[in-house]
Amino acid sequence: MRYFSPKTLLFGLGLLAAASTANAQTADRKTAIGLHANATQYRGDLGNNFFEFKNMPYSGGIDINRYIGKVLDIKLDLDYTRLRSPAEEDKFNSAGRRFRAQTYGAGLGFKIKAPINDNFFLHPYVLIEPGFAWVATDRYATPTSGNNFTRFGTFTGQIGGGLDFHLGESAILFLQASQSYMQTSDARLDGVDNNATTFWDKKDRYLTFSAGLRANLGKAKDADGDGVSDKKDKCPGTPTGVKVDVNGCPIDTDGDGVADYQDKCPDVKGLAALQGCPDADGDGVADADDKCPNTPAGVRVDASGCPLDTDGDGVADYQDKCSDTPAGVKVDATGCPLDRDGDGVPDFQDRCPDRAGPASNKGCPEIKAEAKKILNEATKYINFDFNKATLKSSSYSKLDQMVQIMNDYPDYSLSIAGHTDSKGADDYNLRLSYERAASARKYLLDKGISADRIEARGYGETKPIASNTTAAGQALNRRVDFDPYLTGETNAAEAKYGAAPSISEIRSAGEKLPGKKTTGTGAPRSRKSPMKKAPARKK
Known part of the structure; x- marks a missing residue:
């Protein structure tokens, strides 16, 4: 019988890892398929090789893993397993017999996992796996008789534990150790019946150490098409084409809470109300559009970010003591109409802006x-x-x-x-x-x-x-x-x-005075006035 080559098995595992592009197995991708290598240690009537890590026979198999929930997977194993006596000098028993066997088995196992988040890289588990094996053993062979294989089918069982390592987003490496039993009441595995009465002493058994790679099948559901599965997506419904982080949320380069695709200032922290742009003076106008970027806090501003000037006199309302000055009226630094003569009547209402007078006389001096x-x-x-x-x-x-x-x-x-x-x-x-x-x-x-x-x-x-x-x-x-x-x-x-x-x-109008011409008009010849000519009147 030709034995399974360990080099061939390792080469197959490498190909499987290279081909694997799926995420680690989770609720999104429930089915995984893998290849694994086995090393066995026999314990029975012909010796005990447990935990002796030299001269172990190697074999391998295929496994199919199905995700059931956070704490349970179901595993189907299809294995080719080799067994032999503990050491070369013990290959033959006292009756001149040697022991070597091959099994072809299938088992349906239950992996009870530690309750760890699916995204964590390490998942320990306990395995309980009943199965059935077809056994070919040379238990009756002698050094002179050549191969004389006996073949039979038997129920098997194994219990053990292992570790699943999630290798990034591409594959799962698993390591497993288990102890296997065969239901052989007449000691058919090694050909020796020690007439023991207890289960542990009578049943031949062996340890199996396994290592393998597993890749997931199928494609995780991703409703918004952002490359992050719905199971992991913390921001479902992201618009098509928007770049997202590992959680499926739109990239926010400046960390201001406004995603880059909605952020007019993606490299500078800003306010959501201003589409992600900053507002240094807090007036509600983004700095890039603010013509008055240093407006004091609490001051009302116009669309350009400058303080409101309701009456348009050039003095902002927050500094304007006369905020309802009519348009076009000249004002002082406080926004109040000029009053050159200081009579309390502003120039624009003062008929005599350069000479003080009461308001009742429109700001003009009253005639004495x-x-x-x-x-x-x-x-x-x-x-x-x-x-x-x-x-x-x-x-x-x-x-x-x-x-x-x-x-x-x-x-x-x-x-x-x-x-x-x-x-x-x-x-x-x-x-x-x-x-x-x-x-x-x-x-x-x-x-x-x-x-x-x-x-x-x-x-x-x-x-x-x-x-x-x-x-x-x-x-x-x-x-x-x-x-x-x-x-x-x-x-x-x-x-x-x-x-x-x-x-x-x-x-x-070029007309004559009205009425009938009188008998005589006239005025005296002008005398030189002792008074100075009146100054020009301000219009």
Whole structure:
């Protein structure tokens, strides 16, 4: 009989290991197939070779392993086993017999494993395996008779233990030691019956030391196709094509909790809310998009990461003490409208931004009571020649006082309104009222008051302040009113008496004064004014 070569067995084991590409056997890949080599040590009536590791016969086999659970596998062994007497000098028994046997066996074993995680590299186990063997033994042979094999079938059993080594993700190396028994009640294995009465003494037995490689069959289930089996995948449902780690979770290079495929800044730790990008000042705008990366904590920002400036005055809200400033208004460093004269009225509302005045007068100085009195009484002292628009010399001093007032209050304009009594034709009186107003205006202009600060118009006999039925009343109605008002505000005369075209408007239109031409108009030749010309009024 030709014996199984150990070199051939080892070569086969090498091929099996090279071909193995599956993961170590787990619940994902339940079936594994392997090759193994055996070395046996006999103990029986012809001697005891247990734990004598020289001159051991070698053999081998195939095993198929099925994963049942974390603590149990079922194993099918198909083995060719060789047995012989312990040593060369004991090859023959006292009857001149020698012992050598070969068995072809099959066993269905139960591997009880230590409850270790499937992914751990080392798995110890205990094996209990009943089986059946076909035995060919030369127990009746003698040195002179040659081979005289006896063949028979018998039930077998073995118990032992072993270690499974998971070699990375490619194969399993296993080492196993077991003691085997054969059900041979008539000592047919070695041909000697010692007439023992106990099981342990009567039964011939042998130790088997096995080593082999096993590869898994099939393919682990991987629903998301990321290369990590569903059993091990801690992140099932990963999108197709996304790189994953050994746990099946998307790679997160910077470790910020945002997977690289979703991370706009994969190499720098960032925030999930900003798709993995950092936000140094914590304003909710990623540093790469933040035009103001050093905004203080808690400050509200716009889309560019800069502090909000609600009113657009160039001062951020968190520094702006006047956050509702109208658009276009100049402000100071605190965001409040400029107030050059410090009167509490901001320049954009101040009709006199360079001269202090109360808010009730739009930030302009109020005309003093003495000046107001002069203006109010002027109508009593401004006189004209009878039926003419020529100023009497007695009027000059009062007009000069008006010039002084206009120079003292450059933010004011002056309204001049001419009036007559009811004597004469209406159109004549209208013309006369215009001419008298024009005469007073000319006097002031000649004294250096700017033309755009004086408006003059006539109302004729339409605005009496006394009855025209008496001489006294008529005298009161023949008058010229002088009313100051802030430049730009409603003309004082129009406010009192209603709209009427001014002399400037009439002349700029190229028209003549309204009404019938009077018997004579005129104004005195201009005298040199002892006063300085008024400064230019700020518009």
